[in-house]
Every structure is written in structure tokens, then in C-alpha cells.
Amino acid sequence: MFGSPMRVGPVVVDPPVLLAPMAAVTDLPFRTVAEEHGVGLTITEFLSAHALSVGDPKTLGKLTASLGGRRFGVQIFGREEAPMARAAEIAVQIGASLVDINMGCPAKRVVAGECGSALMREPEMAQRLVRAVVGAVPADVPVTVKHRAGWDQAHRNAPEFACALVEAGAQMITVHGRTRTQGFAGSSDLEIIRLVREALPRHIPLVGNGDVVDVAGFVRMREVTGCDGVMIGRGALGNPWLFARCAAVAAGKPDPGPPTLEERLAVFRRHVGLIHELKTGPRVLHEVRKACAWYARGLYGCNRLRLDVWAAPDPEAATRLADDYFTQLIERRARLGLTPEGDRTEMDAVAAA
Numbered sequence: 527m528f529g530s531p532m533r534v535g536p537v538v539v540d541p542p543v544l545l546a547p548m549a550a551v552t553d554l555p556f557r558t559v560a561e562e563h564g565v566g567l568t569i570t571e572f573l574s575a576h577a578l579s580v581g582d583p584k585t586l587g588k589l590t591a592s593l594g595g596r597r598f599g600v601q602i603f604g605r606e607e608a609p610m611a612r613a614a615e616i617a618v619q620i621g622a623s624l625v626d627i628n629m630g631c632p633a634k635r636v637v638a639g640e641c642g643s644a645l646m647r648e649p650e651m652a653q654r655l656v657r658a659v660v661g662a663v664p665a666d667v668p669v670t671v672k673h674r675a676g677w678d679q680a681h682r683n684a685p686e687f688a689c690a691l692v693e694a695g696a697q698m699i700t701v702h703g704r705t706r707t708q709g710f711a712g713s714s715d716l717e718i719i720r721l722v723r724e725a726l727p728r729h730i731p732l733v734g735n736g737d738v739v740d741v742a743g744f745v746r747m748r749e750v751t752g753c754d755g756v757m758i759g760r761g762a763l764g765n766p767w768l769f770a771r772c773a774a775v776a777a778g779k780p781d782p783g784p785p786t787l788e789e790r791l792a793v794f795r796r797h798v799g800l801i802h803e804l805k806t807g808p809r810v811l812h813e814v815r816k817a818c819a820w821y822a823r824g825l826y827g828c829n830r831l832r833l834d835v836w837a838a839p840d841p842e843a844a845t846r847l848a849d850d851y852f853t854q855l856i857e858r859r860a861r862l863g864l865t866p867e868g869d870r871t872e873m874d875a876v877a878a879a
């Protein structure tokens with residue numbers, strides 16, 4: 527379905543499916559599970575360039591290289607050239623294959639500092655930041671930018687803005703087709719993403735983003751916009767199989783379908799195992815609770831499980847609840863005379879209900 531593999535400078539992204547950076551979500555365990563399911567590239571959550579440049583331990587703790595030497599991107603945000611350059615250098619030191627600049631975050635505290643999506647109102651400032659970061663990293667580390675459709679409905683300047691960034695040295699653009707004022711309301715506008723593709727030089731890859739939660743959405747994003755790659759965020763919560771499914775379809779193979787309950791349980795356990803391995807302190811319980819909710823999402827009785835898990839006193843108790851939940855679902859399926867293979871078709875119906 528896609529032509530040749532997507533190239534960002536010297537970095538090949540194959541399959542052309544990326545995990546979206548999501549603050550407090552796409553930590554190292556999350557990224558690892560996505561990688562193990564065939565995602566083309568993961569990017570850290572956005573990290574304050576200022577905090578990185580002054581050595582803030584909490585922010586440095588979130589700056590994590592992918593396991594097993596896999597390629598990864600680091601996303602930074604800010605509006606001062608020197609800290610942005612310094613943060614990019616630090617990202618390269620830990621092995622980042624690319625440095626992405628956030629110009630799309632709509633959060634009040636970020637926009638109040640004139641960072642994130644606020645930069646879409648200041649294209650020249652945005653260009654200065656791209657130049658500063660390009661100047662700070664080696665030539666084989668591409669600098670990329672993720673932004674929105676525009677500030678608001680009256681200022682949907684994504685095509686011109688993207689071209690200005692490329693002129694300053696950006697080598698890949700990701701567009702989330704909502705405006706800043708939309709936040710997460712409404713839907714991601716595929717037409718503006720198409721217009722960005724039309725405006726950009728052909729050799730610059732464009733990644734389309736927003737509302738892709740299934741294979742049909744992936745195909746639609748690609749066909750309507752002509753984008754070179756697709757970035758998936760919320761649709762990947764507890765659903766890393768979406769990457770394998772999109773990868774198969776991108777390679778012209780049949781969609782392998784959703785996982786069986788047994789597969790869900792196995793990957794849930796893997797995710798929890800990674801949390802224990804890679805996290806410490808009170809965060810472990812918090813992250814395990816989130817994983818329990820994500821992997822049960824859309825399944826029979828998932829709301830009850832979520833409430834129980836949120837009341838669990840420790841990570842082991844939360845994990846046991848989710849484990850028992852999946853085991854009971856598997857027993858229930860047997861009582862109903864259904865087969866694991868049936869999960870592949872029926873789970874889509876359950877998720878859509």
C-alpha cells in the first residue's frame with residue numbers, strides 16, 4: 527500500500543507507523559511494548575528543554591533510550607534557542623536517532639510560556655528554534671517538528687508553517703489535524719493534512735496524525751492525505767497490536783486481526799513486567815493501574831475492573847485482579863462455546879460497541 531520505506535534523512539522508518547509522544551503515557555515500558563509489536567519508531571514524551579539543560583533529575587529520568595539499541599526519537603519543547611540546542615545535544619548523547627520539536631501542545635501551562643502550539647503564531651521564532659537545534663546536532667541526526675492544523679479555525683496555517691520549518695532545516699513534519707483551540711474536541715481534519723502534503727517538497731516526509739484507532743482509520747489517513755507515515759496515539763493504549771496490523775496492511779499483507787484474550791493477557795503481563803523492571807517507588811502502582819485499565823478497555827466488565835484496580839493497595843494486588851479478570855473472561859468464552867480464534871473478529875465488535 528505504501529511505496530518505498532519512509533526516510534527521514536538517513537533514518538529509515540519501516541513500517542511507516544509511529545507511536546505518538548504522549549506525556550505520562552509513552553514511557554519506556556509503553557514504548558518497548560509498541561516496539562515489540564512492530565512500530566516503526568517511538569518518540570519520548572515531550573521534555574522541557576530548559577529543564578533538561580539545567581539537569582533537572584525528574585526530566586532527565588524521562589529521557590530514556592529504547593532498549594536493545596532500537597532507534598528512537600526525543601521530543602523537546604521550549605522557546606529559547608540556547609536551552610533547545612543544549613537539550614538536543616543531551617538527546618544525541620543518549621543515542622537519539624532524531625530530535626523532534628513540539629509545536630503542537632495545547633496545554634495552558636505550555637501555551638502560557640509561548641511554547642508548544644503558541645509557536646504556530648510566530649513562524650519566525652519557530653524557524654529560529656529549528657535552526658538552533660539543527661546547528662547543535664550532528665548532520666546525520668534529523669530535526670523534525672510536530673504541530674497542529676493551526677491556532678484556531680481562522681488561522682489554519684499548517685501548510686505555510688510546515689514549509690517555513692523545512693526552510694529552516696526540519697526534515698520531517700507531523701501534523702495533528704486539530705487546531706489549538708479545539709484541544710481534543712471535534713475530529714482531526716484530514717484535508718489540512720492533505721494540503722500540507724501538497725505544499726511540502728516531495729523529499730520531506732509528512733506524518734499524518736489524529737484519531738487513527740483502527741486499520742480502516744490508518745488506510746483512510748494514508749489515502750485521503752497522501753501522507754508518508756501515520757502516527758498513532760490514543761488508539762495504541764492497551765492495543766499495541768494495532769502497529770502489527772497497520773504494518774501488515776502497509777506491506778500489502780492481510781490484517782492479522784485483533785488479539786485473542788490469551789494474547790492480551792500475555793502482553794499485559796509483559797507490560798507489567800517492564801514497569802517493575804524499569805520503574806521504582808510509588809510510580810509502579812500508578813503505572814500498573816493504568817496498564818490494567820488499558821488492556822481491558824472495551825471488554826466485558828472492564829469498568830468494574832477499573833474501579834477495583836484503582837482501590838488496590840499495591841501493584842501485586844492490582845495485577846492479580848487483572849489476571850483473574852482475563853482468566854474469568856477466558857472461562858466465560860469456553861462456557862459460551864466460543865473459540866480463541868473467534869476473539870479476532872468478536873473483539874472488534876466489542877470495542878466498537
Ligand SMILES: Cc1cc2nc3c(=O)[nH]c(=O)nc-3n(C[C@H](O)[C@H](O)[C@H](O)COP(=O)(O)O)c2cc1C
Binds near residue numbers: 550
Ligand atoms: C495523554 C496525552 C499526552 C500527550 N502528550 C503529548 C506530547 O508530549 N507531545 C506531543 O507532541 N503530543 C502529545 N499528545 C498529542 C498526541 O501526540 C497526538 O497528537 C494526539 O493524541 C492525536 O493523536 P491520536 O488521536 O492518535 O491520539 C498527547 C496526547 C495525549 C492524549
